Amino acid sequence: DNVSRAQNLLHQAVVGGAEIAALPECFNSPYGVSNFAKYAEPIPGETTEALSKMAVSNGVYVVGGSIPERDQEGLFNTTTVFAPNGDLIAKYRKMHLFDIDIPGKITFKESDALMPGSGFTHFTTPFATIGLGICYDIRFPELAQIYAHKGCELLIYPGAFNMTTGPAHWELLQRARALDNQLFVATVSPARDPDASYVAWGHSMVVNPWGTVIASAEADEKIVYADLDLGLLHDVRRRVPVLVQKRLDLYQESTPRL
Ligand SMILES: NC(=O)CC(=O)C(=O)O
Numbered sequence: 001d002n003v004s005r006a007q008n009l010l011h012q013a014v015v016g017g018a019e020i021a022a023l024p025e026c027f028n029s030p031y032g033v034s035n036f037a038k039y040a041e042p043i044p045g046e047t048t049e050a051l052s053k054m055a056v057s058n059g060v061y062v063v064g065g066s067i068p069e070r071d072q073e074g075l076f077n078t079t080t081v082f083a084p085n086g087d088l089i090a091k092y093r094k095m096h097l098f099d100i101d102i103p104g105k106i107t108f109k110e111s112d113a114l115m116p117g118s119g120f121t122h123f124t125t126p127f128a129t130i131g132l133g134i135c136y137d138i139r140f141p142e143l144a145q146i147y148a149h150k151g152c153e154l155l156i157y158p159g160a161f162n163m164t165t166g167p168a169h170w171e172l173l174q175r176a177r178a179l180d181n182q183l184f185v186a187t188v189s190p191a192r193d194p195d196a197s198y199v200a201w202g203h204s205m206v207v208n209p210w211g212t213v214i215a216s217a218e219a220d221e222k223i224v225y226a227d228l229d230l231g232l233l234h235d236v237r238r239r240v241p242v243l244v245q246k247r248l249d250l251y252q253e254s255t256p257r258l
Pocket of ligand 1 (some may be wrong): 097098134135136137139160161162165166
């Protein structure tokens, strides 16, 4: 049901002018530790075959949100990207697993079911060079900075924040990553289902390199469109040249004191 819903919405997005279309985190299954094993698929598998066909039949790049992936090592939360000819051109496994405990609000331990990925993944399209993260990954500025240093102009994070962290941090983190790195940031969330065991915040969004939200959904299902003006990215980088002013010679990796 979810895959055919994604098929229809993706087609609508392309009719509306999209050339790169992205789906939400865990778009083919409910997001929850007890669901991952039940819904996990190999790659290639049923869902990724459908994503490849969606790319071909619509002639677009498809960033396939994420799905629970099963391979010999275990389960992962994985994004796949398909080119308009249907080829798998990128695969990214969520690197930072969502393990948090806010008593009375939200306790979630993704690592009870999933393994973390350890590979950075970016890819180039005729429109932009794009880096991938998934949801909780957006909290880690280093990941975004590494992609910026690799030449990414857009970061896409399929993500499902929740009713506690969503209102507090979702937009703030996107604007922060966009501003830190002077690039576009897009997030793609499932719409809110108040009856689900994990209630997603929704609010898929696109932020520009100046830190401005240029397109946004609310809680309900919606296709969010944005034009990426790379001229703005270069302009912001020229006028506020923090990327070349960084004192990389002085910043040393250190272990946080907790
Ligand atoms: N679901 C996530 O991976 C992350 C999240 O909800 C948060 O960081 O808050």
